Amino acid sequence: MSRTQGQAREIRDLVRTLAQAEIAPFARGWDERSEFPRDVVRKLGELGLLGVLVPEEYGGAGLAYAEYVAVVEELAAVEAGVALSVAAHNSLCTNHILLFGDEPQKRRWLPPLARGEMLGAWGLTEPEAGSDAGGTKTSATRDGDAWVLRGSKNFTTNASVGGVAVVMARTSPGTDHRGISALIVPLDAPGVVIGRKEDKLGMRTSDTASLILDECRLPADALLGREGEGFLQAMEVLDGGRISIAALGVGIARGALEAAISYSKQRRQFARPIAQFQAIRLKLADMATAVEAARLLTERAAQAKDAGQKVTLPASQAKLFASEAAVRVCEEAIQIHGGYGYIKDYPVEKYWRDSKLCTIGEGTSEIQRLVIARELLEG
Numbered sequence: 001m002s003r004t005q006g007q008a009r010e011i012r013d014l015v016r017t018l019a020q021a022e023i024a025p026f027a028r029g030w031d032e033r034s035e036f037p038r039d040v041v042r043k044l045g046e047l048g049l050l051g052v053l054v055p056e057e058y059g060g061a062g063l064a065y066a067e068y069v070a071v072v073e074e075l076a077a078v079e080a081g082v083a084l085s086v087a088a089h090n091s092l093c094t095n096h097i098l099l100f101g102d103e104p105q106k107r108r109w110l111p112p113l114a115r116g117e118m119l120g121a122w123g124l125t126e127p128e129a130g131s132d133a134g135g136t137k138t139s140a141t142r143d144g145d146a147w148v149l150r151g152s153k154n155f156t157t158n159a160s161v162g163g164v165a166v167v168m169a170r171t172s173p174g175t176d177h178r179g180i181s182a183l184i185v186p187l188d189a190p191g192v193v194i195g196r197k198e199d200k201l202g203m204r205t206s207d208t209a210s211l212i213l214d215e216c217r218l219p220a221d222a223l224l225g226r227e228g229e230g231f232l233q234a235m236e237v238l239d240g241g242r243i244s245i246a247a248l249g250v251g252i253a254r255g256a257l258e259a260a261i262s263y264s265k266q267r268r269q270f271a272r273p274i275a276q277f278q279a280i281r282l283k284l285a286d287m288a289t290a291v292e293a294a295r296l297l298t299e300r301a302a303q304a305k306d307a308g309q310k311v312t313l314p315a316s317q318a319k320l321f322a323s324e325a326a327v328r329v330c331e332e333a334i335q336i337h338g339g340y341g342y343i344k345d346y347p348v349e350k351y352w353r354d355s356k357l358c359t360i361g362e363g364t365s366e367i368q369r370l371v372i373a374r375e376l377l378e379g
Helices: 003-022 024-033 038-046 065-076 080-100 103-114 230-266 278-306 312-342 348-359 365-378
Strands: 120-123 139-143 146-157 164-170 180-186 192-197 208-219
Touching (some): 003 024, 024 348, 065 080, 065 230, 065 278, 080 230, 146 180, 164 208, 164 230, 180 208, 230 312
Antiparallel strands (some): 139 146, 139 164, 164 180, 192 208
16 A cells, blocks of 8 residues: 555545534534534634645645645545535635745645635635626725735635635726736735635535625735736636546445445334345445445545546546546435425435536536537547
């Protein structure tokens, strides 16, 4: 076993133990109340799980994507909303600053993010700029030695519980991706208004809200990287983020599979456990195979990322397959439960509700297919 494999297994065991003890007993209540579990997230920060990818010199754990996907999977197998909050913090906001920030920006923001002293958000999507991210209308204009931001972002994970966001804004006129820049926005800055928290189908423990920028003034050093490179930065960040969503899908699917296996051994019909019926066994076999295939694609993408390779293709393939597999596996888990799968006394209806976002967030399944085809034909 390699050092990386050994680390990933140790981290899996750590996160699995924590999730079963401190998340599983409360997940249903959090979901019903749409409650963000601050205490649990704070503990994850204390364990270094909010700085998995951040080098030790900036206060992080200094680990790799191989360990990171293990963290996300184990959390998602118990509570996908918590996993989503951790993923958005790690792979989007924090990773964007790590990849493109200058040294003063890294020294200022990475340590508190890595320690979980604040959560990070990432603002790309707008009311009229979803899959068409190049249609960004939020603007950032120069005013002396300051930037003034005007506009809004929606579906922003961690918006109302975070301390800082990386926001994409247009710094020069245009209608395509040229002229979009990335800026670091403290969420307590004047002019930052947190909009309403979304009432979601699933992943309800994860905070999702709109972010309104009303004449928000930022210093010149809020700019991340070079002016006009924000869109290209965002696409690179999304490559890593899609590996996160793939791991999220694997975890959700695995949780649903484990619930279905347990139920099939306990539920009796016609004087025997339903696990003895061939129809149920065939479903479980297909579900388990889909979970394993999704995990292998996710791990392959993570390994490529750790090796410094371009991961656009493997990340999109992993995200596409794992997210759609999660939906299928969860639906089959409900079917195995029969009528009980449709009520909240059993966990599979929640797994299904949580799974659907994986086919939408950080690039829909349709966008992933376009990316994959482009990479095959033009890459």
